[in-house]
Amino acid sequence: MLAHAIQNRGMSLFNPFIPHIATVVDIRQETGDIRTLGLRFNNRDLDFDFAPGQFVEVSLFGYGEVPIGLASSPTRRETIEISVKRMGMVTGQIHKLTIGDTIGIRGPYGNGWPVDMLRGKHVLVIGGGIGLSPLRSLIDYLLDQRDDFGTIKILYGARTPNDLVYKHLLRKWGEARDTEVFCTVDIGTPEWDGHVGVVTALFEQANITIENTVVITCGPPIMIKFVTMGLEKMGFADTDIITSMEKMMKCGIGKCGHCNIGSKYVCVDGPVFTHRELKNLPKEL
Ligand SMILES: Cc1cc2nc3c(=O)[nH]c(=O)nc-3n(C[C@H](O)[C@H](O)[C@H](O)COP(=O)(O)OP(=O)(O)OC[C@H]3O[C@@H](n4cnc5c(N)ncnc54)[C@H](O)[C@@H]3O)c2cc1C
Ligand code: FES
Secondary structure, three states: OHHHHOEEEOOEEEOOOOOEEEEEEEEEEOOOOEEEEEEEEOOOOOOOOOOOOOEEEEEEOOOEEEEEEOOOOOOOOOOEEEEEEOOOHHHHHHOOOOOOOEEEEEEEEOOOOOHHHHOOOEEEEEEEHHHHHHHHHHHHHHHHOHHHOOOEEEEEEEOOHHHOOOHHHHHHHHOOOOEEEEEEEOOOOOOOOOEEOOHHHHOOOOOOOOOOEEEEEEOOHHHHHHHHHHHHHHOOOHHHEEEEOOOOOOOOOOOOOOOEEOOEEHHHHOOEEEHHHHHOOOOOO
């Protein structure tokens, strides 16, 4: 199937199996340890297409590769954006990049969010910390085709106010038609006048309806655990709760076995799964 992803569109042959050189054209420091990079392929003829929720392998020459979700929407193709949390060797180097530096991008990989299934439905988006990044790709995609979807409710939690990403977008999203944003932090500060508590504490305030609603969620495993428990208790079907899973990866294309769980390779069968699919995977989750 991946072989079909080599696309010949007019003059531009896009090969997802090799790194393509991209230049950093924009940097936004979101929090102390998360930054968003705007990237442009050096070969402007490359027609890089992707779906919200897919990821790329980012190469830092001399250091290695890391899987990173695409944060921008395919409906906004001027640049692609990724948001990266500083964790170790490679992400640490990404945090040292400056405008004009180059990196390699191969992909896109993975299945992405099931956008066609969302058409005509209400969408409840629940994110935690850097998990808002692949959700941002979806939110902008939904907002750019606003008439195709029902109400959009976005619930977002971070550890402290300083750990909230995309602060400018959270405000903007909340101004869109039939779209509401609810934010919370685990630990407040004297300046924070918003909600304090875990993201599930927002369920009541958000006045969630189950009928014709699909939940899309991404965040730390502990958040996903309590979010799915809470949603199932409310009556959501496990097929209507959809999450993106982070697993150690190397190749990203189903060859090395690093991301294997039972019969699934998270890099090709996922990273997006329904809660029902996740329940049926072996327990190491
Ligand atoms: C499909 C997918 C999408 C991702 N999207 C993003 C994203 O949009 N933004 C982002 O900042 N990060 C994302 N990650 C996580 C990112 O790939 C890791 O943080 C990165 O590989 C760490 O590499 P490193 O060399 O900096 O750290 P290392 O030196 O390799 O490790 C440092 C620490 O990070 C942990 N770590 C390593 N790999 C992962 C991983 N895959 N998941 C969780 N923890 C890990 C290690 O256990 C260790 O504690 C994604 C991971 C996957 C699988
Ligand atoms: S990362 Fe190599 S098989 Fe999935």
